Amino acid sequence: MHHQGIVMMAREDAVLEALLHNRGLTMRPTDTLKHEHQIILLALGAVEREMRQAQKGGPLSEERVGQMIDFIRNFADRCHHAKEEKLLFLRMQERGMPLHAGPLAVMLQEHDEGRRLVRVAAEALPRAALGDTAATTTLTTSLLTYVQLLRAHIDKEDNILYPMADQMLTAADQADLAAAFDRVEAEEMGEGTHERYHQLVHEWAGQS
Numbered sequence: 176m177h178h179q180g181i182v183m184m185a186r187e188d189a190v191l192e193a194l195l196h197n198r199g200l201t202m203r204p205t206d207t208l209k210h211e212h213q214i215i216l217l218a219l220g221a222v223e224r225e226m227r228q229a230q231k232g233g234p235l236s237e238e239r240v241g242q243m244i245d246f247i248r249n250f251a252d253r254c255h256h257a258k259e260e261k262l263l264f265l266r267m268q269e270r271g272m273p274l275h276a277g278p279l280a281v282m283l284q285e286h287d288e289g290r291r292l293v294r295v296a297a298e299a300l301p302r303a304a305l306g307d308t309a310a311t312t313t314l315t316t317s318l319l320t321y322v323q324l325l326r327a328h329i330d331k332e333d334n335i336l337y338p339m340a341d342q343m344l345t346a347a348d349q350a351d352l353a354a355a356f357d358r359v360e361a362e363e364m365g366e367g368t369h370e371r372y373h374q375l376v377h378e379w380a381g382q383s
Contacts, residue, residue, distance in 0.1 A: 204263060204352040205337040211255045212329045214376055218246055219322045221379035226315040226322075229303075235311065237304035242375065244297050247321070250372040252293075254364050256286050259332075262355050263340060270343045278336050285328045292321040 202210075222243050229235045260283065268274040274283075296317040302310035344352070360369055 215251050217380045218376045223322045226318050230315050292317045
């Protein structure tokens with residue numbers, strides 16, 4: 176029985192590889208999401224440095240912090256989280272994982288909490304840039320809390336949720352999701368936007 180299970184898994188992997196190859200794809204959908212996590216983690220490091228500097232009374236660039244908030248809202252949320260919420264999580268639900276309980280419910284709740292923190296930070300930024308001490312505290316506290324939240328969130332997804340997804344999704348599911356992810360990037364972000372955010376984050380990382 177154990178041998179049969181191994182053979183079936185090998186066949187499933189071979190089918191997935193063939194489907195991905197036929198569609199010009201080389202990575203599983205979860206690999207794509209993990210790669211995006213690496214970009215997001217680089218950005219979080221830059222956000223953390225910027226906020227620590229502001230906490231110590233250093234200069235606060237409204238333009239730079241505004242770009243960071245824009246990255247979070249568009250790359251991390253509108254693109255990355257959309258792939259999870261509108262595609263991966265729903266497919267996992269179809270394969271038997273409840274959406275409103277367990278791991279998926281926790282991920283969705285953390286996405287919502289992250290949006291709340293970023294909204295608070297965005298509202299405080301203009302006043303903080305003018306030197307308002309209370310607004311600066313709100314800004315730095317909100318974004319540093321967001322950094323902590325998302326780092327832990329990414330760790331849970333990379334090490335718990337995504338392996339579960341790869342176990343439960345069929346080869347056809349994987350290929351469908353990979354193609355759907357490409358459509359999200361084209362429709363939600365537009366051509367070249369993804370690459371522009373990658374470049375911006377690497378510039379932030381190089382300035383540390």
